[in-house]
Amino acid sequence: MNLIDQTFSRLKEARETALIPFLTIGDPDVETSVEIIAQLEAAGADIVELGVPYSDPLADGPVIQRASQRALKHQVNIRSCMEAAVKARSAGVKLPFILFTYYNPVLQFGLDRFFDEVKKHDISGLIIPDLPVEESAELLRRAEAAEIHVIPLVAPTSKERIKSIVAGAKGFIYCVSSLGVTGERSSFYEGVEEFIGQVKEFTDTPVAIGFGISNREQAERFSRICDGVVVGSAIVRTIEESIPLLQNADTRQDGLLQIRKFVSQLKA
Ligand SMILES: O=P(O)(O)OC[C@@H](O)[C@@H](O)c1c[nH]c2ccccc12
Numbered sequence: 243m244n245l246i247d248q249t250f251s252r253l254k255e256a257r258e259t260a261l262i263p264f265l266t267i268g269d270p271d272v273e274t275s276v277e278i279i280a281q282l283e284a285a286g287a288d289i290v291e292l293g294v295p296y297s298d299p300l301a302d303g304p305v306i307q308r309a310s311q312r313a314l315k316h317q318v319n320i321r322s323c324m325e326a327a328v329k330a331r332s333a334g335v336k337l338p339f340i341l342f343t344y345y346n347p348v349l350q351f352g353l354d355r356f357f358d359e360v361k362k363h364d365i366s367g368l369i370i371p372d373l374p375v376e377e378s379a380e381l382l383r384r385a386e387a388a389e390i391h392v393i394p395l396v397a398p399t400s401k402e403r404i405k406s407i408v409a410g411a412k413g414f415i416y417c418v419s420s421l422g423v424t425g426e427r428s429s430f431y432e433g434v435e436e437f438i439g440q441v442k443e444f445t446d447t448p449v450a451i452g453f454g455i456s457n458r459e460q461a462e463r464f465s466r467i468c469d470g471v472v473v474g475s476a477i478v479r480t481i482e483e484s485i486p487l488l489q490n491a492d493t494r495q496d497g498l499l500q501i502r503k504f505v506s507q508l509k510a
Pocket of ligand 1: 264454
């Protein structure tokens, strides 16, 4: 059974909502990212999105754009992100890994090689926000064969397309809470709860929400109606603010603790 499915059934038993952090791998460097993944797990994260930095992150706000730029300075690519997953696993991290990447790096990598490597590197799921619908059949077929879940994104404006987007989806459905790009928000799409209700009418697959969630009350609000909550920019910003601590041997542990504390209060 796919690790993501195991996680959601365990959480369902425990009547808990999955906390799904996102971080950009290689920000500030790959080795630190591996340590941060361990901190995220210790802080109560249930699944982690490993972000592949990209030069043209069209769906990302300034916080993740800056993180991508910092990571790209070290030429971090899909392979480095998969290696980070294996390093985290061998460091004892049990979390399921979702590889988050734009479509172009996958295309450059080559679909055959990509799925061979994803499988070898213990990745359980994929999020490809700009996967063109006309190309998705080929990719979904290979994912199915490799037992990797491709997590579909559904936006409040998806309306009549919701049914076709979520049909047959595995792992979880990623409901985008607002229009626009990623980034912390103080308010969400008007009627976001109704939107989530609509999605849940079409599927029994767990439903998670993301975009803009940055504090405990927002996470609590959505944990009442979703099986998972995704937090990216708020965590990436915390990592950004911790970089001076992380890059000094004397204060590195303080930096890691700062990240862990921020994430712990979200899960609580
Ligand atoms: O950063 P936010 O607002 O907390 O949203 C999660 C988001 O970071 C993560 O899931 C993600 C990062 N880049 C994306 C691009 C599209 C969709 C989702 C994402």
